[in-house]
Amino acid sequence: MASPDDRLYFLLQRAAHRLRARADRLCKDAAGISTAQLGALFAVRDEPGITQQGLAGVLGLGESAVTALVARLEAAGLVDRRPHPAEHRAVALHLTGGGAAALEAVGPTIEAFNAELRALLGDEDFLRASAALALLAEPGHGA
Template identity: 70%
Template sequence: MSAEPDLRLYFLLQRAAHRLRTSADRRCVAAAGVTTAQIGALFAVRDEPRQTQQQLARTLGLRESAVTALVARLTAAGLVAKSAHPTEHRAVVLELTEAGERALTAAQPEIDRFNAELRAVLGDDGFGQAAQALRRLAYWEA
């Protein structure tokens, strides 16, 4: 009786995520001076202006403490601006600055190249299937 091969899916997901993140980070830092985590936050703020840090944490799937540090780096770099929330005295709202918009514009060609390379590795069907599977895993309630 032959045993199924140990696919070690969790290990493979971690390894793939690490390799993809380090490669994408290197490229995006070179092209736009921002990491992929920062780009994700910039896209989220651009797509939903005047959101709170708490909302951004939910969007990114991160703890609020991680988003606080991320937003601090983005504001220090002049990529995001914070202003007082109109009704919640302890909250701030986030807006993309012109520098943040320029960073996204500078990063976009590298993001497109990276995605094209992933499509070449996975094939168009594989790329779509992988995206769907990862989306299901990202929102899976284990």
């Protein structure tokens, strides 16, 4: 029988799928956005004027996926595209008032979701897991 150590990737996949599905439902209920849209809104908020290529790098997505994601965010009034001040062919992404309102609306939901995870794992394991996942999420790290 395989030990949990032998199945770490599989367990991460299952946990990520279950958590994403639950978080998607909660985010949709709270602010009408998905977790993918939430991640993009955080990135645009944290780096106003980010390009779609930059957003693709932050989110770990292909540029075509980000193009579609940004189109949905723009259609929903959550971000707008402006000419990039330095890159002739690029556009700069900016959060709209609607995007800022969506982030504000989803804030308590994210806090409650994290509180549930912290209660399940305990403070020490929650912080350890967060640090390990942040390391694995960095480009050039992980297996």
